Amino acid sequence: xxxxxxxxxxxxxxxxxQVAQGDKGxxxxxxxxxxxxxxxxxxxxxxxxxxxxxxxxxxxxxxxEVIKEYxxxxxxxxxxxxxxxxxxxKPFKRxxxxxxxxxxxxxxxxxxxxxxxxxVQPVTAEEWALICKMGGL
DNA sequence: GCCAACGTTGGC
DNA sequence: GCCAACGTTGGC
Numbered sequence: 088x089x090x091x092x093x094x095x096x097x098x099x100x101x102x103x104x105q106v107a108q109g110d111k112g113x114x115x116x117x118x119x120x121x122x123x124x125x126x127x128x129x130x131x132x133x134x135x136x137x138x139x140x141x142x143x144x145x146x147x148x149x150x151x152e153v154i155k156e157y158x159x160x161x162x163x164x165x166x167x168x169x170x171x172x173x174x175x176x177k178p179f180k181r182x183x184x185x186x187x188x189x190x191x192x193x194x195x196x197x198x199x200x201x202x203x204x205x206x207v208q209p210v211t212a213e214e215w216a217l218i219c220k221m222g223g224l
Numbered sequence: 225g226c227c228a229a230c231g232t233t234g235g236c
Numbered sequence: 237g238c239c240a241a242c243g244t245t246g247g248c
Contacts, residue, residue, distance in 0.1 A: 096234090120243075141234060185235080204233050204242060 091136030112174030123207040146182035180223025
């Protein structure tokens with residue numbers, strides 16, 4: 088089962104807002120990048136991902152799960168892009184900051200470190216396990 | 225189909 | 237607020 092990482096600016100859409108949606112979750116719209124789109128299309132229901140706060144906080148704050156697979160993004164006028172639905176699963180006991188991730192040699196190949204602009208990223212099994220541990224889960 | 229110009233993202 | 241990195245656009 089694959090793992091993912093979703094980036095959001097808290098001023099636009101925060102973890103707290105995601106949690107407030109409960110089990111019904113929300114659609115993850117607004118992706119306008121083809122690599123990110125490929126990642127969205129590869130997602131399967133039930134797969135989990137990290138929720139990362141960019142700009143403010145710069146930390147992974149919790150875990151989300153895919154509850155609906157790829158379908159057209161109604162906010163995209165061109166009709167080329169789509170989205171998935173995700174819901175909050177559980178918060179980290181403590182956030183794992185970008186600083187900590189950069190300081191960990193085993194995480195030096197993470198896309199988050201090397202291509203910070205990609206908004207939806209795959210995470211390897213090793214990275215997943217390590218970051219969960221760092222987050223107190 | 226190349227590439228310069230421009231816009232956006234996100235860390236610092 | 238600056239700027240590097242990246243993606244997209246449009247002229248040729």
